[in-house]
Amino acid sequence: MKIAILGYGTVGRGVAQIIEERVPEVEVARILELPDRLTDPRMTPNYQDIVDDPAIELVVECMGGIEPAHTFILQALNAGKHVVTSNKAVVAAHFAEFAEAASKAGVSLLIEASVGGGIPWIASIEKVRRIEDVQSFSGIMNGTTNYIVYSMLKDGADFAEVLSKAQELGFAERDPTADIDGIDVRNKTIISASVAFDVACTQDLPVSGIRNLTKYDLSLFGSRGLTVKLIGRGVQADGRYAVSVEPVAVSTSTLEANVPTNFNLVTLDAPSIGELKFYGQGAGSLPTGNAIVQDILDCVSGRRPTYDFSRGLTYDPAMLHGPYVFRTEATIPGATFYEPGAVIVDDLTATQARALLDEALKSDPTTFMAAVSANS
Amino acid sequence: MKIAILGYGTVGRGVAQIIEERVPEVEVARILELPDRLTDPRMTPNYQDIVDDPAIELVVECMGGIEPAHTFILQALNAGKHVVTSNKAVVAAHFAEFAEAASKAGVSLLIEASVGGGIPWIASIEKVRRIEDVQSFSGIMNGTTNYIVYSMLKDGADFAEVLSKAQELGFAERDPTADIDGIDVRNKTIISASVAFDVACTQDLPVSGIRNLTKYDLSLFGSRGLTVKLIGRGVQADGRYAVSVEPVAVSTSTLEANVPTNFNLVTLDAPSIGELKFYGQGAGSLPTGNAIVQDILDCVSGRRPTYDFSRGLTYDPAMLHGPYVFRTEATIPGATFYEPGAVIVDDLTATQARALLDEALKSDPTTFMAAVSANS
Numbered sequence: 001m002k003i004a005i006l007g008y009g010t011v012g013r014g015v016a017q018i019i020e021e022r023v024p025e026v027e028v029a030r031i032l033e034l035p036d037r038l039t040d041p042r043m044t045p046n047y048q049d050i051v052d053d054p055a056i057e058l059v060v061e062c063m064g065g066i067e068p069a070h071t072f073i074l075q076a077l078n079a080g081k082h083v084v085t086s087n088k089a090v091v092a093a094h095f096a097e098f099a100e101a102a103s104k105a106g107v108s109l110l111i112e113a114s115v116g117g118g119i120p121w122i123a124s125i126e127k128v129r130r131i132e133d134v135q136s137f138s139g140i141m142n143g144t145t146n147y148i149v150y151s152m153l154k155d156g157a158d159f160a161e162v163l164s165k166a167q168e169l170g171f172a173e174r175d176p177t178a179d180i181d182g183i184d185v186r187n188k189t190i191i192s193a194s195v196a197f198d199v200a201c202t203q204d205l206p207v208s209g210i211r212n213l214t215k216y217d218l219s220l221f222g223s224r225g226l227t228v229k230l231i232g233r234g235v236q237a238d239g240r241y242a243v244s245v246e247p248v249a250v251s252t253s254t255l256e257a258n259v260p261t262n263f264n265l266v267t268l269d270a271p272s273i274g275e276l277k278f279y280g281q282g283a284g285s286l287p288t289g290n291a292i293v294q295d296i297l298d299c300v301s302g303r304r305p306t307y308d309f310s311r312g313l314t315y316d317p318a319m320l321h322g323p324y325v326f327r328t329e330a331t332i333p334g335a336t337f338y339e340p341g342a343v344i345v346d347d348l349t350a351t352q353a354r355a356l357l358d359e360a361l362k363s364d365p366t367t368f369m370a371a372v373s374a375n376s
Numbered sequence: 377m378k379i380a381i382l383g384y385g386t387v388g389r390g391v392a393q394i395i396e397e398r399v400p401e402v403e404v405a406r407i408l409e410l411p412d413r414l415t416d417p418r419m420t421p422n423y424q425d426i427v428d429d430p431a432i433e434l435v436v437e438c439m440g441g442i443e444p445a446h447t448f449i450l451q452a453l454n455a456g457k458h459v460v461t462s463n464k465a466v467v468a469a470h471f472a473e474f475a476e477a478a479s480k481a482g483v484s485l486l487i488e489a490s491v492g493g494g495i496p497w498i499a500s501i502e503k504v505r506r507i508e509d510v511q512s513f514s515g516i517m518n519g520t521t522n523y524i525v526y527s528m529l530k531d532g533a534d535f536a537e538v539l540s541k542a543q544e545l546g547f548a549e550r551d552p553t554a555d556i557d558g559i560d561v562r563n564k565t566i567i568s569a570s571v572a573f574d575v576a577c578t579q580d581l582p583v584s585g586i587r588n589l590t591k592y593d594l595s596l597f598g599s600r601g602l603t604v605k606l607i608g609r610g611v612q613a614d615g616r617y618a619v620s621v622e623p624v625a626v627s628t629s630t631l632e633a634n635v636p637t638n639f640n641l642v643t644l645d646a647p648s649i650g651e652l653k654f655y656g657q658g659a660g661s662l663p664t665g666n667a668i669v670q671d672i673l674d675c676v677s678g679r680r681p682t683y684d685f686s687r688g689l690t691y692d693p694a695m696l697h698g699p700y701v702f703r704t705e706a707t708i709p710g711a712t713f714y715e716p717g718a719v720i721v722d723d724l725t726a727t728q729a730r731a732l733l734d735e736a737l738k739s740d741p742t743t744f745m746a747a748v749s750a751n752s
Contacts (some may be wrong), residue, residue, distance in 0.1 A: 018648065022507055118649045120503065124496060130673050131398055131666060255631045255641075255655065263651075265631075272394065272662040273494045275639075277655035279631065286648040290507060296505050302678050 004030040004050040006072055007063035008037075011086060011113075014289030015060055019296070024168050027297055029056060032063075032072075041125050047072055058299060060080040060292055062113075066090050075105050077109065082304075084295040086113035086288050092187035096200035099307035108304040110295035111195075115188040116141060118287025119280040120294070122267050126194050126305055132270050134196040138233035139266030140259050141188040143282045144172045144179040145210050145230040147262040149218070152226065158215050171262050182209035182230060182245045189232030193243045196268065197236045200309035206317070206354035207245040212368040217327050219337040221249045221370070227257045235319050239312075242319035244350035249325065249372040254373075255279075258299040317351040322374055324353040328367035330360035344372070379425045379674050380406035380468040382448055383439030384413075387462060387489075390665030391436055391727040402672055406433060408439075408448075423448055427455050436668055437461040438489075446470050446722060453477040458680075460671040462489035462664050468563035472576035475683035485681040486671035487571075490533070491564040492517060494663025495656040496670070497642050501571050502681055508646050510572040514609035515642030516635050517564040519658045520548045520555040521586050521606040521630065523638040525594070529603065534591050547638050557585035558606060558621040565608030569619045572644065573612045576685035579665050582693070582730035583621040588744040593703050597625045597746070603633045604746050615688075618695035620726035622745040625701065630749075631655075698750055700729040704743035706736035721750070 003019075005012045008031050009294055018027050028042065030053065035045040050056055053232060059076040061071050069090045076083050085091060091098065093116050102109045105258060112122045116139075126136055140146050144166060151162040151368075163180070166172035178184045186207045195200040210230050221228055226249040234243040250256050255277060259265045264282030269275050281287040327333045327342040334358070335343035348356065360367040379395075381388045384407050392404050404418065406429065411421040417697060423444075426432055435452040437459060439445050445466045451553035452459050454477055467474065467490050478485045488498045504510055516522050527538040539556070556559045562583045569577040586606050597604055602625040610619040624693075626632045629651060634643045640658030645651050657663035702708045703718040709732070711719035724732065729745060736743040742750060 018507060081747075119652065120496075120500060127496065127670060131394060131669055251613035253634050253636075255634050257629050258629050258634050260629075265653075273666045274657045274663055275655075276495065277641075277653075279651075279655070281650045284650075287650055290649045293507055294503060 001025065001057050002027050002029040002055045003058040003296065004032065004056045005060045005062070007061065008033050009062065010285035011062040011288050011292070012060070014285040015292050017159040018289055018293045018316070023293060023297065025300060040074060047075070051075050056081060058084060059295060060296070061085040061087055062292065063087065064089070064209040067091060070094050070306060073098060074101055075192070077105050077107055080105045080107055082107045082110065082299050084110045084292055084299070086292055088114040088184070088191060089188040092190040093306070095191065095194050096202070096309050099309060103306055103308070108306065110305065111191065111297060112295045113288050113291035115191050116264050116266055116278070117280065117284060118276045118290050119264060119266060119282065121278055122195055124276065124278060125268060128268060128270050128273055128276070132272055134236065135271065136233065136267050137192055137196050137266065137268045138231055140256060140264050141232050141266060141282060142179055142185045142230060143262030143264060144176065146259055146264070147171045148210065149213070149228060150260055153218055154193065156215065159213055180209050180211045182207045185230060185232040185245045189234060189243050189245050192232070193234040193241065194307065194309065195315055196234060198240050198309060198311045199241060199313040201243060201270040203243065203315045205243045205245065206350040208247060208354055208369060210247050210359060212366055213247065214368065216341070217368050220327065220342055223339065225252055226250060226372070227252050229256050233320070236313060237319070238317060239314060240316035240319060241313045242315065242317050242350070244320050246350060246353070248373050249370045250373045284311050317349045321347055321349040323372040324348050325362060325371060325372060326356070326367060326369050328360045329364040330367060332360060334357055377433050378403050378405040378431045379434040379672065380408065380432045381434060381436045381438070382408040383437065384409050385438065385472050386661035387438040387664050387668070388436070390661040391438070391668050394665055394669045399669060401676060406440040412741045423451070427451050432457060434458040434460060434672060436672070437463055438512030438668070439463065440465070442466050442469060449474060452478055453481050453483055456481045458483045458486065458675050460486045460668055460675070462668055464560070464563040464567060464618065468566040471567065471570050471683070472578070472685050475685060479682055479684070484675060484682065486675060486681065487567065488671045489664045489667035491567050492640050492642055492654070493656065493658040493660060495640060495642060495654045495658065497568070497654055498571055499674070500652065500654060501568070501644060503519055504644060504646050504649055504652070508648055511613065511645050511647065512609065513568055513572050513642065513644045514607055516605050516608050516632060516640050517608050517642060517658060518555055518561045518606060519640060520552065521633055522640070523547045524556070524586065525589070525604060528589070528591060529594055530589065532617040535589055538660055556587045558583045561606060561608040565610060565619050565621050568608070569610040569617065570683065570685065572610060573617050573689055574618060574685060574687045576687040578617060579619065579691045581619045581621065582726040584623060584730055584733060584745060586623050588742055590625065590718070590744065593744050596718055599715065601628055602626060602748070605632050607709065609696070612689060613695070615690060616692035616695060617689045618684065618691065618693050618726070620696050621728060622729070624749050625746045626749045693725045697723055697725040698744060699748040700724050701748060702736060702743060702745050704733070704736045705740040706735060707742060708732055
């Protein structure tokens with residue numbers, strides 16, 4: 001199979017290298033690159049050269065960002081080419097549009113690398129769904145924030161200190177907003193929900209990050225046998241679903257609490273298979289390149305996922321609820337004492353909790369909020 | 377696809393039920409059952425009725441035990457039928473013979489359900505191996521022994537007490553030997569090594585269980601921040617490999633240490649994908665039935681694993697070595713003080729440690745031995 005790679009950064013080069021060394025049945029025939037970087041005869045700065053080439057059966061998009069990735073993916077699908085992408089932002093924003101174009105053209109959109117890096121997460125959800133519905137999923141889907149919490153606990157350091165160390169080590173971006181405010185996990189949660197529940201999850205879901213997490217917060221939860229992880233999750237039942245992204249206080253004896261450094265851990269639950277958990281490197285050029293090549297190999301060997309979001313699930317925020325802790329100087333309605341400086345509200349939906357957090361941030365911009373896990 | 381089921385216990389019935397409810401493309405056409413239990417027109421007590429029926433394309437073996445399972449599987453493969461089995465004992469004992477028969481007949485042997493119950497472990501190893509070699513694997517592969525250790529720690533109870541509770545709950549067999557002496561994990565380790573390393577792993581590997589584990593042992597390791605898990609593992613490099621089954625003292629901050637009740641957790645490591653871990657129900661009729669149906673669906677959709685053990689890896693016990701703790705009144709050569717009643721030897725191969733344990737058991741039949749994990 002002849003393929004083209006769009007975007008020749010570390011992931012794109014990793015994909016080309018793995019294919020050259022280990023996948024003789026696939027040939028990287030074209031590479032889309034900037035006009036001033038054409039160092040290889042396969043390279044072109046003109047996407048039309050790739051779209052118009054009938055010999056190219058599959059396009060790997062690893063440019064990132066929304067445009068031109070969105071347009072390029074649509075053009076490839078419309079031209080009858082399979083698309084493999086690691087770009088969570090564009091898939092989260094345009095999944096339904098891509099799925100419809102792929103279906104019309106009779107080709108596949110393969111997105112394993114967009115969630116959980118090297119973890120076989122998307123393919124595992126699809127495999128479970130051959131037999132039964134997925135009832136819920138949840139997980140640590142962002143390595144940067146896991147590294148930050150892990151290091152704060154290990155070194156007794158504060159957020160800013162650990163973040164700057166993570167940036168030095170390359171575990172965090174220079175602009176860490178997408179990671180620490182939960183935007184990255186939001187995109188991965190939307191994609192996971194779409195695959196797990198067959199729903200075009202374009203909902204304005206409640207999203208909170210860990211920007212305001214302090215050493216003190218970790219010690220107050222620690223005194224109760226809990227630690228804090230940034231968790232994306234989704235649940236469905238009876239034609240309804242809900243999703244959220246927020247810090248969750250989990251028991252220190254859970255697998256989640258013990259995920260080290262920048263690893264990810266994602267969980268699904270289904271009636272007959274029960275709970276399945278998958279752990280691995282959630283980012284990095286080699287794991288992500290590996291996931292892309294697995295999608296290419298699946299496509300070569302005939303796995304052709306299709307997504308149909310016509311099921312019409314209703315979004316019901318009341319499905320995700322529980323106790324929430326606020327460490328704040330603001331007054332939280334309905335709250336009672338939890339630990340010095342922190343209060344608890346016994347039962348809020350994720351949406352209500354996010355609204356209370358917004359209110360509290362107005363009077364105390366350092367406010368930190370976490371859901372308390374039902375298993376704690 | 378028409379299939380036959382051999383053995384209509386809880387797993388066999390679970391498979392038939394899942395297929396009937398959810399897999400319209402597969403039909404359970406025949407069921408092998410004892411002559412006095414023929415309650416369904418599809419049932420026959422005569423295996424020849426199934427082998428001789430050219431319409432049957434796939435046979436599901438869930439009888440357990442070595443014979444007649446071994447003969448029946450060979451007959452099915454020789455007759456050009458795919459075989460799906462959950463029977464770890466027969467696969468561990470006859471993997472090379474089955475693989476050769478399958479290869480000659482151009483059919484597949486599918487064994488997902490034989491290791492890790494509902495965890496997609498075998499298929500995940502095979503998926504990783506499409507791109508690269510697996511360097512090592514390890515894991516908690518037996519739910520009964522994990523439940524015993526978990527309950528001993530949780531309830532502060534001793535081995536015998538917890539074992540009898542596990543038997544009441546159906547988490548342990550009436551004869552628990554295969555579980556507590558590591559025989560079950562031995563079979564799963566042999567199968568995992570065969571798939572991961574492409575080797576007919578018929579080695580007389582070192583196997584120790586947890587029969588002699590006491591409350592005191594858990595407290596002595598606990599005082600060092602460790603807990604004990606029964607671990608099967610394998611490693612390969614440079615044309616050599618080694619495998620072992622033994623209690624391992626792991627840090628309480630590892631995922632392994634925090635696996636609850638009767639769950640399993642298995643890990644593989646490969647150069648580009650890094651560490652991947654898979655967690656789920658390692659036994660039970662529904663998870664196991666689920667794994668069998670996944671194999672059937674894979675076969676229907678064209679996944680046809682083949683096993684070739686001609687690579688000729690050399691078994692090298694020196695590859696697995698490290699410190700070992702012995703809680704014993706026997707004298708252990710080369711050992712130094714560890715904790716009251718327990719000594720440590722700094723570096724032994726798994727094979728040497730097992731030999732020292734055999735010696736020690738002669739003078740102190742209560743001796744307990746555990747490897748100390750390198751990550752502790």
